Amino acid sequence: MAKTDKPIESFNSLLEVYDYFTDEQKCLNYLATQRWDGVIICPHCSNDKVYCFSDNKRFKCAKCREQFTAKVGTIFEDSKIPLRKWYIAIYLVTSHKKGISSHQLAKDIKVTQKTAWFMLQRIRFGLGANEDMTELEGTIELDESFVGGKNKNRHADKKVENSQGRSFKDKTPVMGMLQEQIVANVERPHKVIKGKTVNEKMVVQKSVVRCRVVPDTKSASLQPIIRENVKADSVLVSDEWWAYQGLNDKYDHRIVDHRAKEYVNANGDTTNAMEGFWTGLKRAYIGIYHHVSRKHLQFYVNEVTFRYNTRTMSEGDRITYTMTKTEGRLKYKQLIAKK
Numbered sequence: 307m308a309k310t311d312k313p314i315e316s317f318n319s320l321l322e323v324y325d326y327f328t329d330e331q332k333c334l335n336y337l338a339t340q341r342w343d344g345v346i347i348c349p350h351c352s353n354d355k356v357y358c359f360s361d362n363k364r365f366k367c368a369k370c371r372e373q374f375t376a377k378v379g380t381i382f383e384d385s386k387i388p389l390r391k392w393y394i395a396i397y398l399v400t401s402h403k404k405g406i407s408s409h410q411l412a413k414d415i416k417v418t419q420k421t422a423w424f425m426l427q428r429i430r431f432g433l434g435a436n437e438d439m440t441e442l443e444g445t446i447e448l449d450e451s452f453v454g455g456k457n458k459n460r461h462a463d464k465k466v467e468n469s470q471g472r473s474f475k476d477k478t479p480v481m482g483m484l485q486e487q488i489v490a491n492v493e494r495p496h497k498v499i500k501g502k503t504v505n506e507k508m509v510v511q512k513s514v515v516r517c518r519v520v521p522d523t524k525s526a527s528l529q530p531i532i533r534e535n536v537k538a539d540s541v542l543v544s545d546e547w548w549a550y551q552g553l554n555d556k557y558d559h560r561i562v563d564h565r566a567k568e569y570v571n572a573n574g575d576t577t578n579a580m581e582g583f584w585t586g587l588k589r590a591y592i593g594i595y596h597h598v599s600r601k602h603l604q605f606y607v608n609e610v611t612f613r614y615n616t617r618t619m620s621e622g623d624r625i626t627y628t629m630t631k632t633e634g635r636l637k638y639k640q641l642i643a644k645k
């Protein structure tokens with residue numbers, strides 16, 4: 307096996323991505339494998355009887371007779387930017403702890419800033435459109451945060467007197483649900499004494515977060531999202547915000563009274579992990595973005611959420627995983643449309 311042909315899962319630097327994806331054909335082949343794994347499906351009619359043209363790029367469906375490449379139906383469709391640049395962009399945005407600005411990306415891969423922005427938005431769109439929708443379970447921390455707004459409000463704590471901070475007119479509310487890490491008792495052989503076993507607490511799943519930009523923080527906006535995303539009988543932990551009242555029919559809802567400066571209640575319940583996520587989100591936002599409109603905030607949130615949820619993956623695993631999140635199209639017209 308040539309040096310550059312080691313499996314992508316083992317990559318741990320940008321250099322390897324750069325060296326591996328030397329030309330468009332190699333990139334297309336990789337995309338086809340990631341999407342179809344040998345059984346090519348027509349993106350127009352989902353038929354699986356497909357012919358390949360001798361150029362090795364185009365396919366033709368035996369049923370609907372449409373032609374297509376591996377890019378059709380993905381975020382790369384209709385893009386004139388070489389896939390190599392796309393893959394580098396994907397690497398940069400998902401592996402940099404705070405993401406990358408469109409200005410920086412434009413310089414790094416030699417495209418215009420407008421193109422870089424559009425690429426980033428498409429990547430973020432894909433991350434959201436292909437989000438793992440498995441119901442959250444166990445203990446779920448609930449909280450909202452307010453993002454963006456004028457500079458003078460940027461660093462303001464969300465707890466504003468008399469309003470509980472839930473009323474910044476120029477900020478956009480985001481609803482967050484964080485599934486706390488799942489720990490289980492695992493029996494394993496004793497390391498020294500033969501035949502003896504020990505019980506050990508082990509993290510079987512790291513914490514996972516899911517966020518939605520919401521129009522406001524009323525219960526009619528928050529509760530349907532919770533009910534859709536969290537498995538029945540899970541434990542919910544939130545602060546005293548009234549909009550969370552009434553969830554006990556399906557869940558075990560526990561409250562941490564932030565008004566009373568309580569951050570861990572008598573039961574040991576807390577929303578500290580969710581708060582920590584918001585801190586990271588805001589730090590990244592301030593570091594890289596000058597302003598994200600309400601309309602585009604969900605894209606940005608998709609990106610930060612994805613980075614959080616893949617934080618313990620190796621670079622190679624993350625690239626491979628991200629490439630499964632490229633289904634779906636986002637047209638420039640849609641992106642810049644007023645509504």
Ligand SMILES: [Zn+2]
Nearest residue numbers: 348351367370
């Ligand atoms: Zn077809």
